């Protein structure tokens with residue numbers, strides 16, 4: 001039986017852990033050839049082996065989204081090794097918790113430079129590649145519910161994700177003529193290395209009690225949205241931001 005993403009080439013950034021790692025497996029199970037990209041290449045090798053174990057196809061690609069040369073080289077390698085990229089999962093990101101008054105220039109650059117500038121850099125490079133190849137494609141940006149709402153000590157993160165939301169809309173508008181769709185998913189709290197320590201604290205446990213579904217999301221809770229946005233079922237969707245948060249943003253207080 002033909003799989004939904006049979007032989008489509010997907011690039012997943014931030015594939016060495018958490019959501020990106022999980023997404024790479026999901027896309028490979030859907031038939032895609034997956035380029036898995038991040039800085040920690042040892043972790044990428046074990047992911048490629050895991051995907052090969054179910055006869056999936058994956059390629060490890062070293063990538064630092066804060067380095068323009070690294071981004072250009074990663075896209076070049078994927079083009080040479082796998083062919084035209086049809087799906088970009090623009091997922092690499094990090095979080096830093098600090099009071100707004102204590103954030104210095106280096107802190108800001110780390111968070112905004114990775115989450116917003118890095119995501120923009122990868123989207124631009126892949127979109128240029130897609131237009132050159134003449135096939136169009138689907139770009140999926142990882143925003144967050146903190147791209148709309150805010151919470152204490154995460155101002156640089158929330159600002160970076162708000163930028164990702166607006167980047168999604170702006171690129172969707174300009175790239176539609178090239179048959180490139182640009183959408184975002186805005187997850188609530190998903191259990192990964194990014195937040196594991198926090199959710200073991202009393203404050204973290206109290207936060208979970210405020211989520212209407214009374215639980216953290218798991219990476220697999222995002223699979224439906226990923227496969228929708230990556231595949232042809234979303235052919236008429238662009239510029240959309242899909243919230244996946246167990247109802248977290250419904251509550252007023």
Ligand code: NDP
Pocket residue numbers: 013014015016017018019020037038039040041063064065066091092093094114118142143144145186187188189190191192193194195
């Ligand atoms: P993890 O910390 O588990 O994974 C982050 C990934 O980003 C790692 O693979 C890391 O790889 C990569 N990364 C970080 N900096 C760079 C860089 N400079 N260049 C290339 N890759 C980089 O986080 P999550 O899986 O939880 O988060 C993934 C995305 O989802 C992020 O954008 C995050 O903001 C977003 N998100 C997460 C939520 C959550 O609750 N977990 C909720 C909403 C959104 P390496 O260090 O090897 O380079």
